Amino acid sequence: MAEPRVTFDVGNDGVAIITICNPPVNTLAIPIIAGLKDKFNEATRRQDVKAIVLTGKGGRFSAGFDITVFEEVQKNGDVSLLPEVSVDLVVNKIEDCKKPVVAAVEGLALGGGLELTMGCHARIATPKTQLGLPELTLGVIPGFGGTQRLPRLIGLSKAVEMMMLSKSIMSEEGRKLGLIDAIVTSEELLKVSRQWALDIAARSKPWMRSLHRTDKLGSLSEAREILKTAKQQAKKTAPNMPQHLVCLDVIEEGVIHGGYNGVLKEAKAFKDLVLSDTSKGLVHVFFAQRTTSKVPNVTDVGLKPRAVKKAAVIGGGLMGSGIATALILGNIYVVLKEINPEYLLKGIKTIEANIRGLVSRGKLTQDKANKALSMLKGVLDYSEFKDVDMVIEAVIESIPLKQKIFSEIEKVCPHHCILATNTSTIDLNIVGEKTSSEDRIIGAHFFSPAHVMPLLEIVRTEKTSAQAILDLMAVGKSIKKVPVVVGNCTGFAVNRAFFPYSQGAHLLANLGVDIFRIDRVISSFGLPIGPFQLQDLAGYGVATAVGKEFAKAFSDRVFQSPLVDLLLKSGRNGKNNGKGYYIYEKGSKPKPDPSVLPIIEECKRLTNIMPGGKVLSDTDKEIVEMILFPVVNESCRVLEDGIVVRASDLDVASVLGMSFPSYRPLISYMYLLFYLDIFCSVPGKLQMSGGIIFWADTLGPKHVYTSLKKWSQIHGSFYKPTKFLEERAMKGIPLSAPVSSSSTSRSRL
Numbered sequence: 196m197a198e199p200r201v202t203f204d205v206g207n208d209g210v211a212i213i214t215i216c217n218p219p220v221n222t223l224a225i226p227i228i229a230g231l232k233d234k235f236n237e238a239t240r241r242q243d244v245k246a247i248v249l250t251g252k253g254g255r256f257s258a259g260f261d262i263t264v265f266e267e268v269q270k271n272g273d274v275s276l277l278p279e280v281s282v283d284l285v286v287n288k289i290e291d292c293k294k295p296v297v298a299a300v301e302g303l304a305l306g307g308g309l310e311l312t313m314g315c316h317a318r319i320a321t322p323k324t325q326l327g328l329p330e331l332t333l334g335v336i337p338g339f340g341g342t343q344r345l346p347r348l349i350g351l352s353k354a355v356e357m358m359m360l361s362k363s364i365m366s367e368e369g370r371k372l373g374l375i376d377a378i379v380t381s382e383e384l385l386k387v388s389r390q391w392a393l394d395i396a397a398r399s400k401p402w403m404r405s406l407h408r409t410d411k412l413g414s415l416s417e418a419r420e421i422l423k424t425a426k427q428q429a430k431k432t433a434p435n436m437p438q439h440l441v442c443l444d445v446i447e448e449g450v451i452h453g454g455y456n457g458v459l460k461e462a463k464a465f466k467d468l469v470l471s472d473t474s475k476g477l478v479h480v481f482f483a484q485r486t487t488s489k490v491p492n493v494t495d496v497g498l499k500p501r502a503v504k505k506a507a508v509i510g511g512g513l514m515g516s517g518i519a520t521a522l523i524l525g526n527i528y529v530v531l532k533e534i535n536p537e538y539l540l541k542g543i544k545t546i547e548a549n550i551r552g553l554v555s556r557g558k559l560t561q562d563k564a565n566k567a568l569s570m571l572k573g574v575l576d577y578s579e580f581k582d583v584d585m586v587i588e589a590v591i592e593s594i595p596l597k598q599k600i601f602s603e604i605e606k607v608c609p610h611h612c613i614l615a616t617n618t619s620t621i622d623l624n625i626v627g628e629k630t631s632s633e634d635r636i637i638g639a640h641f642f643s644p645a646h647v648m649p650l651l652e653i654v655r656t657e658k659t660s661a662q663a664i665l666d667l668m669a670v671g672k673s674i675k676k677v678p679v680v681v682g683n684c685t686g687f688a689v690n691r692a693f694f695p696y697s698q699g700a701h702l703l704a705n706l707g708v709d710i711f712r713i714d715r716v717i718s719s720f721g722l723p724i725g726p727f728q729l730q731d732l733a734g735y736g737v738a739t740a741v742g743k744e745f746a747k748a749f750s751d752r753v754f755q756s757p758l759v760d761l762l763l764k765s766g767r768n769g770k771n772n773g774k775g776y777y778i779y780e781k782g783s784k785p786k787p788d789p790s791v792l793p794i795i796e797e798c799k800r801l802t803n804i805m806p807g808g809k810v811l812s813d814t815d816k817e818i819v820e821m822i823l824f825p826v827v828n829e830s831c832r833v834l835e836d837g838i839v840v841r842a843s844d845l846d847v848a849s850v851l852g853m854s855f856p857s858y859r860p861l862i863s864y865m866y867l868l869f870y871l872d873i874f875c876s877v878p879g880k881l882q883m884s885g886g887i888i889f890w891a892d893t894l895g896p897k898h899v900y901t902s903l904k905k906w907s908q909i910h911g912s913f914y915k916p917t918k919f920l921e922e923r924a925m926k927g928i929p930l931s932a933p934v935s936s937s938s939t940s941r942s943r944l
């Protein structure tokens with residue numbers, strides 16, 4: 196790969212073209228920043244240069260500051276690694292340059308990229324160029340003057356909206372708002388920009404310095420009102436995110452004390468935020484997510500993914516129709532197979548409803564919806580299977596049924612066809628036992644609703660071929676999922692790691708901690724609802740079934756109490772019948788139900804685990820830890836067993852799929868997030884914490900270990916720390932450090 200560099204070219208017209216060359220997206224790496232300073236000095240100095248055009252090579256202006264530098268800074272705690280940009284380059288060398296500077300923008304200008312263009316005296320863009328300041332998603336604020344210049348160019352409320360929501364706009368909208376001065380074709384971009392720069396030099400076009408403008412800011416009292424509202428909003432929607440309020444404070448500084456003071460305050464706040472825990476967590480997840488696409492012996496052995504153009508989905512139930520929805524949205528032809536016309540119609544109607552839902556929430560255009568639905572065909576037999584590239588089986592959990600289906604499809608599908616099952620619990624080897632195609636049998640574990648949830652666990656056995664894994668990873672990406680390759684075990688990575696979560700909550704309830712307090716504490720930790728409300732939403736049948744499944748697989752570490760049975764006996768079934776731990780009435784928020792307390796008392800008598808009847812009343816922090824450290828403990832086992840390729844894969848999986856032992860609670864939980872629109876736009880605390888392992892490492896393996904140890908002495912073996920955790924705590928090694936191959940056990944694949 197070519198070295199990042201900045202090129203400099205002076206034409207006969209006296210216009211210097213300064214070009215950022217750092218393919219593919221021209222990130223502003225350290226050498227680029229240095230190069231820009233150099234070239235702007237040269238352009239200023241040279242007599243033959245009348246005007247300057249700043250552009251990016253290869254059709255993309257710049258995606259912004261190089262995030263690997265954040266990672267470096269965070270590792271070393273050394274902010275001096277951050278280059279001086281906002282005053283040194285953008286103000287002194289670009290905005291205050293004695294020669295006009297025009298930005299020629301194509302493709303995208305995001306973050307630091309857009310901030311550079313706003314320091315220029317005019318911006319010319321090609322159609323459909325993406326413009327935005329997404330810094331807040333990484334826990335920081337725009338740091339090259341963006342907090343000051345964007346409001347001055349497009350007005351305060353729109354600028355605040357773009358920054359708070361990290362929302363980008365297209366150049367057409369930018370033109371209307373005043374961010375872009377003209378839109379021209381890609382072929383004309385440089386020509387028009389050069390002329391524009393010369394026109395400014397000749398004073399036939401205005402020489403605008405964004406930072407000095409105030410015309411769009413409105414009156415001071417209007418500005419204060421806008422910022423006040425935005426702050427209230429941020430406190431509500433992003434309570435755990437310091438960068439939102441800091442950003443608004445920095446904007447306010449500029450409104451009150453002038454743009455230059457705003458730039459100074461911004462630069463300082465930016466450096467402070469880079470070292471915040473929030474930013475560390477978000478940057479970690481950013482890179483961890485990209486790293487999931489590297490799988491040793493799969494993605495590094497020269498194989499190419501084969502195209503999957505047509506897929507079959509067997510079973511039009513909840514999962515099957517969600518998966519089919521995701522596939523047609525990803526431009527893959529789908530045949531949906533069911534056992535009778537009635538069920539088939541029901542499956543197709545579910546898919547249509549999924550698509551309609553996306554349209555009505557503005558997440559999909561009607562055109563794209565029609566296109567997607569045209570790629571779907573319902574069938575009742577296998578005749579359409581002769582040219583499918585992939586089959587995903589999503590029928591009920593029954594071993595004989597799955598075995599029968601796999602031996603049938605083996606006969607009707609082409610030899611290259613991937614045979615995937617969505618089973619959550621059945622051993623893939625058993626599914627494939629009756630076939631001779633075990634190398635192309637693979638698990639595709641979607642999280643419900645499959646057309647919404649971003650995580651896809653790809654489950655391999657030791658017989659699955661690298662090609663099949665690679666193909667499914669490519670399908671996952673093309674349907675906009677984040678594929679994480681995992682090994683086979685009950686619950687796979689996410690559901691397994693999180694199975695102790697609700698058990699921990701139940702144990703605390705039996706130890707006398709108020710369940711409504713537990714729910715409150717967990718939601719202020721950053722999860723939208725607590726474990727008991729979640730159980731209400733999911734229904735108790737599911738809790739019972741799933742509890743049994745894990746009790747069977749992990750009998751040495753389950754806590755079982757009769758609470759759910761007692762609730763069922765008292766005529767409660769959660770949200771289903773309006774009565775659970777909470778009372779559910781149409782049109783009002785769930786209300787804690789005091790009449791559930793005697794039932795909990797009875798449960799406590801039955802389990803009899805409170806030493807001397809003493810009620811546990813710990814701090815909120817300890818309650819969170821008593822629920823989540825068991826999750827860390829199980830996560831250690833997931834690492835040790837080699838279920839994931841690396842610790843950061845489990846971080847990503849926990850962030851994107853984080854929930855509970857079964858898929859049904861997950862459905863309710865994620866649906867809720869989805870409908871409240873919290874999902875994705877405002878990451879939970881766990882995401883800010885960088886995922887379950889990163890979070891545990893932040894607190895220190897030693898703290899996790901000694902806490903568990905202490906609780907296990909008081910409350911019994913449920914809290915016993917696993918050996919892996921003990922070793923890491925004793926040796927002071929982070930949980931994220933690679934598992935040595937000697938200690939890996941049977942299921943490492």
Ligand SMILES: [C]C(=O)[N][C]1[C]([O])[C]([O])[C]([C][O])O[C]1O1[C]([C]OP(=O)([O-])OP([O])(=O)O[C][C]2O[C](N3[C]=NC4=C3N=[C]N=C4[N])[C]([O])[C]2[O])[C]([O])[C]([O])[C]1[N+]1=[C][C]=[C]C(C([N])=O)=[C]1
Pocket residue numbers: 509510511512513514515516532533534538588589590591592593596600616617618619620639640641642643857858859861
């Ligand atoms: C793993 C997975 O995904 N799995 C799933 C399941 O669960 C289900 O069940 C299925 C189905 O769909 O898918 C898959 O999954 C499965 C299933 O689920 P759902 O969806 O929920 O169910 P339902 O609704 O019941 O549905 C079923 C269907 O199918 C059909 N079929 C039967 N058979 C047959 C058919 N079709 C065709 N062909 C044939 N032969 C019927 O009719 C109905 O409609 C199972 O396996 C489970 O396990 C799974 N899961 C689920 C969910 C979730 C999960 C997660 N991921 O989490 C899982």
Ligand SMILES: *[C@@H]1O[C@H](CO)[C@@H](O)[C@H](O)[C@H]1NC(C)=O
Pocket residue numbers: 491492944
């Ligand atoms: C990759 O495959 C080689 C040869 O089969 C094997 O020796 C090596 O251990 C594998 N590496 C991993 C990370 O699985």
Ligand SMILES: *[C@@H]1O[C@H](CO)[C@@H](O)[C@H](O)[C@H]1NC(C)=O
Pocket residue numbers: 622623624656657683684685748942
């Ligand atoms: C897959 O997981 C199941 C459940 O833990 C287990 O019974 C089976 O032996 C595993 N298979 C492989 C190949 O690891």
Ligand SMILES: *[C@@H]1O[C@H](CO)[C@@H](O)[C@H](O)[C@H]1NC(C)=O
Pocket residue numbers: 695751752753824825826828829832903912913914915916917918
């Ligand atoms: C941690 O794992 C061990 C098994 O390694 C188990 O005995 C213990 O109960 C688990 N503890 C928690 C808190 O999940």
